[in-house]
Amino acid sequence: MSMVNKTILVVDDEPRTRQGIKQTLEQWAAGRYTVETAENGVEARERLLTERVNLLITDVRMPVVSGLDLIRSLAGAQRKPVVIVISGYAEFTYVQQALQLGAFNYLLKPLDKAELLQVAEEALKHEEEEQRREKMVKLADRKLLEIDPDEPVMGEAVREALAYVAGHMSEPLTMAEVAARLHLNASYFSVLFKEQTGVPFSEYVTRLRLQRAKELLVKSRLSIGEIGESIGYRTDKYFIRVFKEHEGISPSRYRQQITGNADNTQ
Structure with a gap:
């Protein structure tokens, strides 16, 4: 995922500290990130409600709305920034509370x-990993997640079939072939x-292939x-058609939407 256009918000009621952090970060970022500031928790909270912030660096003690209040206000947010809190040595109990509320790390004055x-x-890398994990969760096929080979209802033959399919996705995988390998009548x-499993064999194979395709x-x-080809479709034309039928968009468009990167490979 690209680190371009990420926003860092620095919140501190001391102008000298606030501007010093901003200047240090801007010199380091060299245009990779946008560094913005807020002079108090009230202003910061309003901006967090309306703007996308990737990294929040906030003083832990401020009048009216403290750094702790600011972190608490993020509890219901759909996309939370990763948080670094700043404090003096005498305020370390506040730091402990901030960490309990989900702050990533702290800095002492x-x-x-x-x-x-x-x-x-480190915080920006962590935020990037969190975004990647969130996206991978969205990729998951709920039907597939409901199929657990360790469930008591699952017989040995079906367990073997699931394992075989997972290990041979690049092959044709007809139901007759898998049934024959298990020495069972196809019907x-x-x-x-x-x-x-709750789904027909052919549907399961298609869902598994498309799940793997989305991951790749x-x-x-x-x-x-x-x-x-790696998931068993011999032509890219057929793969694209099946993908579109199930996902509503082409594989290349899907890749672009999820990763934010244009794909020139079809």
Whole structure:
């Protein structure tokens, strides 16, 4: 994920501290990030409600709305910034409360520039990982998540079928072939599989293939054709058609929407 256009918001009621942090971060960022400031918690809270902030650096003690109040106000936010709190040695109990509320790290006054930059970089990497995890959760197929091979209802034959399919996705995988490998009648296997998994065999294979495709579209730079071939579709044209039928958009468009990167590989 690109680190361009990320926003850092610095909140401190001391102008000298606030501007010093802003200047240090801007020199380090060299245009990679936008560094903004707020002189109190009230202003910061309003901005957090209307603007996308990736990293919040806030003094822990401020009049009216403290850093702790600011962190608490983020509780119901859909997309929370990662938070670094600033405090003096005498305020460490506030730091402990901030960490309990989900702050990523803290900095003690007087601030050390090298430490500030190191912690800021770690926090931004953490925020990036959190976004990536959130996106991967959104990729998950709910139907597939409901299928648990360890459930008591799952018989040995279906467990073996699930394991075989997972390990041979790049192959044709017909129901007749899998049933034969399990020494079962195809019709009987079809009924058994649907009873125990809740989905027909062919639908399960398609869902699993598309789940894997979505993961590869996000995590890899493989071309659309390479991804399709790796999950059992012999032509990229057929893969694109199946993907569109189930997801409503093409694989390349899906990749662009999730990652924010244009894809020129089909």
